[in-house]
Amino acid sequence: MVQGTTSDAGKSVLVAGLCRVLSRKGINVAPFKPQNMALNSAVTPQGGEIGRAQALQAAAAGIDPHTDMNPVLLKPSSDKIAQVILNGKPLQDMDAVDYHRYKRLAMDTVMNAWQRLQQRHDVLLVEGAGSPAEINLRDRDIANMGFAEAADVPVIIVADIDRGGVFAHLTGTLALLSASEQARVRGFVINRFRGDITLLESGLQWLQQRTGKPVLGVIPYLHNLQLDAEDALESGQVEKEEAHLQVVVPVLPRISNHTDFDSLRLHPQVALHYVGEQQVPPPADLIILPGSKNVREDLRWLQDNGWVEVLLRHLRYGGKVLGICGGMQMLGRTVADPQGIESAAGCSAGLGLLPLDTELLAGKTLRQASGQIPALGSPLTGYEIHCGQTRRDAGTACFAILDEGREDGAISSDNQVAGSYLHGLFDHPDACRALLTWAGLEQARGIDRAAIRERELDRLADSLEQHLDLGQLFPQWFRAA
Known part of the structure; x- marks a missing residue:
């Protein structure tokens, strides 16, 4: 399971890239996100609605998207109300308090979808939502560590160094987890790094000594990565000589x-x-x-x-x-x-x-x-x-x-x-x-x-193969670095 220190830390992209890495080796892999909150969604061939990121990850895995890949989707219609989509179909609108009460039932939906996917695929790559260290959301959590504990899956935590404060994000996130959750974390991934990696090495050593967790990879900033956004709007303008x-x-x-x-x-x-x-x-x-x-x-x-x-x-x-x-x-x-x-x-x-x-x-x-x-x-x-x-x-x-x-x-x-x-x-x-x-x-x-998406997924996978220690993540298929 890939969890992040913040929203937009790189969870969706990392899962998509790993889906493509494994798919290229002929491994039967599928993505999974227990709970997603997004207004960018996709329709499956069966006529169900899931988060756009899971449809992208399915494409990376070379399979059709399915509602089991995102059993709970929340689509906000106001600052306080969201439409709850279960198994691809709308259930009802709920406010935050009502949904919090409903989470115990939602967890049943999540675990049933998880078990169905396990029967069809050899490897599942799970994407968390937001951060696992949101103290006010820990009770009845189905999106991050609550799911990881219930499904008994190992976790890696990704942080975006381009935003700054990456060491505080990683150590702070780990410190706010319970003892059993901390033991579940197998390592860290640092995303969107620019510059000379040698300038980062002392920080990586400090992080490992401080937490006892390895840094599994430092992913470089991939400029102009042209993949579907989960929710963030790409607002920057790109200068184009031919733009008429x-x-x-x-x-x-x-x-x-x-x-x-x-x-x-x-x-x-x-x-x-x-x-x-x-x-x-x-x-x-x-x-x-x-x-x-x-x-x-x-x-x-x-x-x-x-x-x-x-x-x-x-x-x-x-x-x-x-x-x-x-x-x-x-x-x-x-x-x-x-x-x-x-x-x-x-x-x-x-x-x-x-x-x-x-x-x-x-x-x-x-x-x-x-x-x-x-x-x-x-x-x-x-x-x-x-x-x-x-x-x-x-x-x-x-x-x-x-x-x-x-x-x-x-x-x-x-x-x-x-x-x-x-x-x-x-x-x-x-x-x-x-x-x-x-x-x-x-x-x-x-x-x-579609052709651009395929090209960019391969570009992403190439970068992960070069900069991640895939041997620690998947020792049965890759040699340790």
Whole structure:
């Protein structure tokens, strides 16, 4: 089990890299995360919802993602409420107190999934959540040491040296564990190191003498590692000489599945700009409204922060607007939530840019999809994660026709505004090329997100093979360094 001193210490990436290392040796390996809290999720082939990181780790292992890999997923809809997903399906919304009480039952779900995975795979690599040293969360813990103790698995702890304070993080984390938990820790991994390793050696010796635990590896900073983010938004702009298409995405308070824009962030012809609160949107060719875990509240945020005027001015100057999932719902005339599925019951006036009306319902649509974009003459692939149904006015063109004959989304009569329920629209090279051409990019090229992911997973695995003592971690397959 890989645990971390902090969130974003490198747990997800380390598990993904180790999955690829073992998979390349022909070992039947699978990832597992007992509890995940993230708004970036993925849909399994069976129609279940899991954390995006576990889908990436499954790809690294060369297997299909499965709900057993992430039996508990928490999707926050506000600062105090989260939707609880069990075994890939929504259970109910809970606040922190209610969920804490529920954890004993959630642990049963976790252990059952763990046992099923053990029957199908030879090695399981487990990812913790946050830090195991959160004193207030130790009781009924199912995400870190609580699970490690119940499943009797060894633990390594990873820390991010690029943030500073790595020795304090590691020694402090270990000191806050119980005696049995400390005995379970087999060693440390230091992540994102820059510079000359000889300058670190005295610190490594001190750490081992202080704790009695070995440092199993120092992983160098892998610049521009292009893998799916678990939840953190990649906000930095990369200068690109060929970038001729300007794309703007508002950073909604409850933005979900922003991995939809990874292909644009990596595309050499696209300058992608995330625009947050109190930031002025730059001139754009295309504005994309992203998915949301709380559509009506994020719609109100757009209205309160001047985005209605921004969108109308953008359209007057000939720009294009695309809405994905919740973003498409916002583009319609109304978003009704009579049962209070995402927030207080009620109905909100939408942006009125597409002839659509949406009603949020208790069931959640979860499925992978493929089809065609008739107006653009392009195939597409993607996946759906949404509540509710959207009705389109008769005579309005749909955005896509999916393989099973379902019509998805809409395109306005003036061809300036489009919306779709499908996440991952830009990941198919042909769909990416067609959508960028629609947005105004001349000689647009596609980008193969899957090929990039495979290349980067191999790059990560190469680095781990070079810098980790795999012999201590997996003595049955590797020689000790």
